[in-house]
Amino acid sequence: MALDQSFVGRSYPPTAPYEVGREKIREFAEAVGDANPAYTDPEAAKALGHPDVIAPPTFVFSITFKAASQVIADPQLGLDYSRVVHGDQKFAYVRPVRAGDRLTVTSTIEAVKSMAGNDILDVRGEVHDEAGERVVTAWTKLVARAAEEA
Amino acid sequence: MTESVTRPVPSKVAYSDVEVGTELPAQSFPVDRATLVRYAGASGDFNPIHWNEKFAKEVGLPDVIAHGMFTMAEAIRVVTDWTGDPGxxxxxxxxxxxxxxxxxxxxxxxIEVSGKVAAKLDDNTVRVDLLATSAGQKVLGMSRAVVRLA
Known part of the structure; x- marks a missing residue:
């Protein structure tokens, strides 16, 4: 099923702010087994020049993917989510996400393609803090695998 | 709007001390079903292909698979443990x-991860190319990080 090409370039309104908590960062760092003290000890983070504990580099994906879900779930786009796999992921950081951040995400559809029966969707999420400064940009490529022939 | 704030990054590694080809210490990251359940909770990604064997096989997978974002989180630890500062x-x-x-x-x-410096870039940054394998097979492609050194 071809995706609706008119979605290319479409941007969605910024999400409600996500408040980054110290304990959520700790939970995530423990889940990936990463004992770097910059994630859990404010003094260790300050020694590295950060105002508070920082989040592991991929932490922000949970926030950007939730924002992208409003795109993915749009029935007009026509993406079969049951067949979706994560193709590529990239982040560009202005600074690390840190505890106390109130982050909003603006999602934009960069590309909609069909290749060899697979539907491919590229979504960019721009993450800004409360002051309106960009913190990180996330690019997510999703691939809906072609349905098998019956 | 100011895009970026310059701040000191006390990386343990000096730009002048690395060359193209410098190898980062390789690491091995174990992952079992409990790891995946824990990551699901911390990340909010409850896709059953990461914890339900019956479901995974029904959608054509050989067994339960790790979250791609879990593997991505582990691979960058080779870089952040090298520099000391995830920022x-x-x-x-x-x-x-x-x-x-x-x-x-x-x-x-x-998950076995190794990395080496692939290019020295401007502004004390280097590009690190990562190799991630599991059961002898490459699980990430185009796995690259740009890192600021001291």
Whole structure:
């Protein structure tokens, strides 16, 4: 099923702010087994020049993917989510996400393609803090695998 | 709007001390079913292919597979443990080429990650190319990070 090409370039309104908590960062760092003290000890983070504990580099994906879900779930786009796999992921950081951040995400559809029966969707999420400064940009490529022939 | 704030990054590694080809210490990251359940909770990604064997097989997978974002989170640890400051990561991207299959036995799976400096860039940054394998097969492609050194 071809995706609706008119979605290319479409941007969605910024999400409600996500408040980054110290304990959520700790939970995530423990889940990936990463004992770097910059994630859990404010003094260790300050020694590295950060105002508070920082989040592991991929932490922000949970926030950007939730924002992208409003795109993915749009029935007009026509993406079969049951067949979706994560193709590529990239982040560009202005600074690390840190505890106390109130982050909003603006999602934009960069590309909609069909290749060899697979539907491919590229979504960019721009993450800004409360002051309106960009913190990180996330690019997510999703691939809906072609349905098998019956 | 100011785009970026310059701040000291006390990386343990000096730009002048690395060359193209410098190898980062390789690491092995074990992953079992409990790891995946924990990551699901911390990340909010409850897709059953990461914890329900019956479901995973019904959608054509060999068994339960690790979250791609879990593998991505582990791979960058080779970089952040090298520099000491996770805030040194400027860019990070991967392609999910092959799943990490996690059997329900006493061993689970292991993700092996190595990295080396592929290019010296401007502004004390280097590009690190990462190699991530599991069960002898490459699981990430185009796995690259740009990192700011001291």
């Amino acid at each position: 040194s990561v400027v860019e990070y991207g991967v392609r999910f080429t092959r799943p990490v299959v996690v059997p329900n036995d006493d061993r689970g799976a292991v």
